[in-house]
């Protein structure tokens with residue numbers, strides 16, 4: 001029985017409800033199999049746990065159906081809604097690799113959309129998920145590469161060749177985005193979702209513009225744009241939670257010791273090389289910390305008042321912590337150190353202060369700080 005038949009079985013939701021809130025043991029699965037048949041029982045038994053973990057991404061997860069690998073690859077709805085908003089009103093958007101529908105749902109919410117995927121199970125799940133959310137949109141089994149010459153507005157979220165590895169090159173995707181971009185004949189606005197770990201040279205050579213998408217204080221993706229309606233532009237950081245954007249700047253000058261304030265920038269701003277906006281200098285040589293006598297509040301920054309700043313030395317740092325009423329600190333480090341060990345070594349009763357560890361070449365420094373509001 002394929003996933004389409006399982007979804008079409010009128011007893012599916014009864015079987016899912018029979019698994020909700022229950023620890024699925026072999027005995028429970030056998031009783032379910034006796035009642036619903038083995039395949040429906042197996043499929044239904046996976047759904048409550050998948051729906052629960054899908055709530056992190058989809059508000060309507062309880063009505064949706066999933067497969068674990070495809071759920072892990074699915075885009076969070078806050079990100080997909082922002083992406084969909086970047087396409088003009090009223091145009092048909094084609095999602096070339098729709099999976100279980102994470103992005104396709106958002107495209108259908110904004111207007112007409114069609115999805116393709118090579119995997120028939122994913123297509124069945126995406127069809128169900130659209131219908132369950134009251135959305136209209138076609139979903140077909142198909143190869144992304146077959147639809148490129150007629151497409152005007154579209155999106156691709158390619159699969160990873162090695163699903164468990166960190167992607168550090170465009171060549172690790174299926175289908176290869178370079179092939180996709182080269183075959184687009186009449187595209188007006190087209191985007192590819194790639195890992196932000198892909199190097200600048202590869203991202204810049206692929207398309208006309210790149211957005212680094214921030215969500216929940218992480219840089220989630222590099223979104224590479226091409227097409228006749230896309231103007232070439234510098235990198236842009238986009239925070240989908242606040243709607244804030246920042247464009248690429250020249251890098252700020254670097255200093256080797258902290259001044260009155262240290263600010264930690266959000267990862268999307270760091271990745272978009274947009275740290276020149278804050279009238280501050282880069283601290284040390286690990287990107288992301290800025291310092292100045294004062295730094296204005298910004299939705300892109302977490303700011304810290306610097307109480308003490310010195311070469312890394314646990315004894316001195318413990319004394320400085322205690323002198324400022326500090327207890328077991330929060331340790332933040334962009335240098336490669338054992339953060340938990342340092343936290344244990346410095347621990348004691350008192351106010352929660354923050355130790356920022358930063359590097360100047362091989363030398364580390366400790367800044368004892370207090371988190372500022374706003």
Ligand SMILES: C[S@@+](CC[C@H](N)C(=O)[O-])C[C@H]1O[C@@H](n2cnc3c(N)ncnc32)[C@H](O)[C@@H]1O
Pocket residue numbers: 070073074075096097098099100101102103104116117118119122142143144145157158159160174175
């Ligand atoms: C990262 S997932 C897409 C996730 C989707 N954007 C979401 O939010 O749910 C990639 C999908 O690409 C599909 N795929 C891989 N190669 C393909 C191809 N040549 N044509 C169509 N789909 C393909 C895979 O089956 C997989 O479902």
